[in-house]
Amino acid sequence: MGLVKDNTERILRQLPPGVQLVIAGKGRSVSELLEAIDGGAKIIGENYVRDAEVAHKEIGKKVQWHFIGHLQKNKVKKTVKIFDMIETVDSVDLAQEINKRCAAADKTIPILLEVNSAREPGKTGVMPDNVIAFAVEISCLPYIKLAGLMTMGALSDDIETTRHYFNVTRQLFEKLKQLRLSNSDIKYLSMGMSDSYQIALEEGANIVRIGTAIFGKIKSEV
Ligand SMILES: *Cc1c(COP(=O)(O)O)cnc(C)c1O
Secondary structure, eight states, X not given: OOHHHHHXXXXXXXXXXXXXXXXXXXXXXXHHHHHHHHTTOOEEEEXXXXXXXXXXXXXXXXXXXXXXXXXXXXXXXXXXXXXXXXXXXXOHHHHHXXXXXXXXXXXXXXXXXXXXXXXXXXXXXXXGGGHHHHHHHHTTOTTEEEEEXXXXXXXXXXXXXXHHHHHHHHHHHHHHHHHOOTTEEEEEEEOOOTTTHHHHHHTTOSEEEESHHHHOSOGGGO
């Protein structure tokens, strides 16, 4: 008892000023999420719209909600209703759909581009070479505000490999800032999970997304 709260407080203490913690809510109950909120968590990251709707009904606007999963176009309307940020935009099609739904709801939503920094085939995210062109292309969409980049990094246990792909993403982030595109305000770099957030912080992350280190292993995975 109290472990989730303790873990949240401990991790928040470790984060440098200006770094935001997103607690990864997938597979967690509303009471677990509330315990993390009790420990100081202010942002919940959800991978599935349906889970988010359930949790959002109970928890509401006392926290911010970030979408961190793979977003399907047919879920965009519900997504823009609940979420404060979408971290995983990785196609122009999807960006246009978000723009359209936000226009209808008369709301602007901040988004991050998801980068497939390790160029892993079959993984989501924009390839590093295409990030700048992608950002330019969506900068004409007035109801989305490009706010930065997100990456999952590499599927690797090797620290230097992990660091390398975070660094690749950081460099794109700096480049993007300098472009000063319209409908953009580049300030967030979301990278690092339970096993990698220390490295991500060293490489300039200012959003970390953490599940296991706060809640323990998901029960079905134990
Ligand atoms: C699950 C998840 C996390 C958190 O992963 P942990 O290893 O449990 O900390 C972060 N980001 C995304 C996109 C996730 O799906």
